[in-house]
Amino acid sequence: MADKIHLENILFLDIETVPEKSSFDQLDKTTQELWAHKSQYQRKDEVSAEEFYDRAGIWAEFGKIICISVGYFTFQKEVRSFRITTFHGDEIKLLQDFKDLLEEHFNHVKHVLCAHNGKEFDFPYIARRMIIHGIALPNKLDLFGKKPWEIPHIDTMELWKFGDYKHYTSLKLMAHVLGIPSPKEDIDGSMVRAVYYDDNDLNRIIKYCELDVLTTAQVYLRLRNESLLEDIEVKKVTKLS
Template sequence: MIDKIKLDNILFLDIETVPEEENFKLLDEEKQYLFESKTQYQRKDEFTPEEFYDRAGIWAEFGKIICISVGYFVTKGDIRNFRVTTFFGEEKNILLDFSNLLNNHFNQPQHILCGHNAKEFDFPFIARRMIINQVEIPSKLNLFGKKPWEVPHIDTMELWKFGDYKHFSSMRLLTKVLQIPSPKDDIDGSEVAYVYYVEKDIDRIITYCEKDVIAVAQIFLRFRREDLLIEDEISHV
């Protein structure tokens, strides 16, 4: 099935998120209580809510998006080019720019969104933050009323499961076993909040996010038994 999808019709993406505030004490009293309640089963008795707050970026209710990186193929005959770009800045502007991209360039029935663990994280996180920021959800992210086979999403982690619902493979593991250059050669997800709030180095995060997008595209090519992208085929725009 995936062999029949035209590469030019796929938008590969990855997001980076952080806690909505730099530290727990900056939350108002009610938000602190709600975070404590939301995370009680994950924390158990090992961490206080304040100690656990550095993980708040994995929940759309307590985190925010700091960048969305996307990549797409442009093929002409035997020549292929993979173009990568990133939306960053104020979260609402990120979401508006991403929505405009979907509505203006990836809004046709043949268009598909693709990410790694994106059905569990990226896609719903973006949609929830759009609601919070009062941004209209594009049709490619609005799943209400759609049957499973009508959902225009591909998840490379789901493809790797082959129906095994218990199986989880990180992108780092999958790139290793598929002999793809690892995107985790600088920072990983657990360090993004520190780099954002303490080092204030958004460029480093953007580079990391774009490497993830390229890695997702490489994994997809592996599934199709096609040659991996080489550096000359990748453009940052």
Template sequence: MNIKTNFENILFLDIETVPETEFYNDLSEEKQELFALKTQYQRKEEQTPEEFYERAGIWAEFGKIVCVSVGYFTNFKTNDRKFRVTSFFGDEIKILEDFKNLLDLHFNKPTHLLCAHNGKEFDFPYIARRMIIHQIKLPEKLNLFGKKPWEIPHLDTMELWKFGDYKHYTSLKLLTSILNIPSPKDDINGSEVGAVYYKEKNIARIVTYCEKDTIAIAQLLLRFNNEPLIEEFDIVHV
């Protein structure tokens, strides 16, 4: 495939999310009732909302973002090609404000694109919803109101792999495996992030995991376009 865009115009990203509180009982009584209603069709009959709460991080209404990792190419067509990676983590409002500033100041041109794996279904709307909840004005790249499908500045590596097959879900781990890309899933997986955040209190481990996913997403797009993969010496942490 040919994405017909300069790789230097793409901001690759991944987010990590957790339930908004460590324990279900820390939610207000109203929020507990709303969570029970929201999840009644996902839960098995014998599962209580409290037992299901460890999965709350997948919903922007009941979760929060603890890390956003981004990466971008410089000098793409030269022998000095680099992939620069940085992360925003800590307080969610600051994460969102810092990410918004990055988009507003450095990725605000019509040619700029955002790229994530399953980003159109998860990362992009999740970030936008959390910004609305915190009364942060949406950056132009996330404000899709009134835009036609071909005007939306988002790339999704999972969607690209579908080739029009809307029923097809393929995980990042599976794609990196079949395309001979170094796997980013060599430590934790998404279902373990909540425990690492609340019980281990190890945000550094989450940041490393998130950055590896961001690099893997860039690797996928390179492979889709028959471009050389990123080598370890190509990566710059900033």
């Protein structure tokens, strides 16, 4: 059950991704052909592979991670707070920095990772991009040979499914129905590519990513039937302490 895990042992996270290149014509011919084949089942007949390339960021083979935001609970004299920080910039560096975080601060068997739809998106995406860049997987992402109950991952969407494998619920919808105050986001996931490549505004994306981490933590608290975080309890930090 969700309430059996100590909050301070959970690392909440969210990633933002974009197509690896800003436009389809920057891809080499082989990659263009592979993209056309990969995306064919999702494209309508009248939509070309080039027109559909805006969505390439959702596939780790054709996209890249531009930021990973993480949040964690701390307790000092029974006072609860939630700290958030973000790894961003060059993908290889941010992946290595995230790996270092896991190995230095969240490497014990008691530690788990939590994300919304993380088992289908965030966790495998990070692992695939690490392998693509030749970065050895940290234990928390290396699932080879592990039994289902040994996998240190929590997925708030999976918890909400209650065994209904057909059911998809967005983080925004879950927050709404659970009575969690909606964060003041000025973008959504469909806008990230344009904000990154056209507006060159990574800070705006980081803010959006961090708000999703906070919302995921709030959803998890509601699933445990615990009180929500207040504004005073949330702190932005530059690194773990």
